[in-house]
Amino acid sequence: DSGVTQTPKHLITATGQRVTLRCSPRSGDLSVYWYQQSLDQGLQFLIQYYNGEERAKGNILERFSAQQFPDLHSELNLSSLELGDSALYFCASSATDSTGGNTIYFGEGSWLTVV
Amino acid sequence: AQSVAQPEDQVNVAEGNPLTVKCTYSVSGNPYLFWYVQYPNRGLQFLLKYITGDNLVKGSYGFEAEFNKSQTSFHLKKPSALVSDSALYFCAVRVPYGGATNKLIFGTGTLLAVQP
Numbered sequence: 001d002s003g004v005t006q007t008p009k010h011l012i013t014a015t016g017q018r019v020t021l022r023c024s025p026r027s028g029d030l031s032v033y034w035y036q037q038s039l040d041q042g043l044q045f046l047i048q049y050y051n052g053e054e055r056a057k058g059n060i061l062e063r064f065s066a067q068q069f070p071d072l073h074s075e076l077n078l079s080s081l082e083l084g085d086s087a088l089y090f091c092a093s094s095a096t097d098s099t100g101g102n103t104i105y106f107g108e109g110s111w112l113t114v115v
Numbered sequence: 116a117q118s119v120a121q122p123e124d125q126v127n128v129a130e131g132n133p134l135t136v137k138c139t140y141s142v143s144g145n146p147y148l149f150w151y152v153q154y155p156n157r158g159l160q161f162l163l164k165y166i167t168g169d170n171l172v173k174g175s176y177g178f179e180a181e182f183n184k185s186q187t188s189f190h191l192k193k194p195s196a197l198v199s200d201s202a203l204y205f206c207a208v209r210v211p212y213g214g215a216t217n218k219l220i221f222g223t224g225t226l227l228a229v230q231p
Contacts, residue, residue: 002158033218043205043221056218090158104219106151106159 003027004107006091012113018079021110025072025093031055032074033094033104034066038087049074081114088112117142119208121222128196129230136191136225138206147209148189149219150180154202162204165189176200196229203227 003026013019025032034046036059045058049068060066063081068074078085088109094102119140128134140146150162163174170182180191191204206222 002160004158042223045218045220048218058218092159103149103161103164105161108158 002105002107004091004093004105006089006107006110008110009108010111010113012115013081015081015083015114017081017114018077019081019112021076021078021089021091021112023074023076023091023093023107025074025091026095026105029093029095029105030072031094031102031104032068032072033092034060034074034076035090035092035106036087037090037109041087043090046076078112083114086112086114117208117210117220119148119206119220119222121204121206121225123225124223125226125228127228127230130198131195134193134196134200134227134229136204136206136227138189138191138222140187140189140206140208142208142210146189148180148182149207149209150174150178150189150191151205151207151221152176152202153205153224159205162191196227198229198231201227201229 005024007022030051033048036044046060047066048056052068063079066076088111090106090109092104092106094104148165151159153159162178163172165172165182173179178193182189203224203226205224207219210218
């Protein structure tokens with residue numbers, strides 16, 4: 001158990017709908033990351049938050065947004081869903097470390113199926 | 116651009132034999148390299164990392180990896196494979212933006228199949 005908790009584990013929704021994925025980082029970790037894993041794209045970095053502020057952005061679609069709350073949990077919002085958004089969405093977290101090389105710990109993921 | 120390559124989509128090995136899963140990287144500056152494993156329908160589990168120091172890094176479940184700067188490689192190894200090692204293995208390189216940013220770039224993954 002990595003200590004990163006994601007809900008829901010599985011989600012089936014229709015095209016055009018909106019869903020919210022939730023993540024609780026490991027205790028004490030200030031950085032939260034979102035990744036998307038699909039067969040055709042592999043593991044893609046979406047976005048990173050650090051202590052409530054957006055820190056880095058990757059291949060995140062405009063239809064997707066995220067935020068990190070004061071209690072450090074994070075939510076990934078996916079809207080106007082398309083069939084191609086079906087994927088496994090990972091949340092991960094890491095502690096702050098000025099020397100770098102922090103280990104990033106991943107949750108079990110949220111399986112999203114768009115039908 | 117920072118990148119990592121896993122040249123083999125699949126590696127097959129007999130139980131009890133040594134295994135190697137290959138990874139090469141391309142980064143500017145000092146690389147931070149990681150290996151993760153993904154079991155079926157599970158999340159990514161951290162195995163080991165290289166930051167600095169000894170080129171041979173030991174990790175979880177008996178795995179180790181050797182950092183080779185001249186060959187820009189970070190191959191994952193295990194002296195004796197187990198059937199339970201069968202999984203998808205990912206190599207990753209850290210891309211520093213500065214401060215507390217810590218983005219990981221992943222390879223495409225290598226499926227390890229250990230036959231009994």
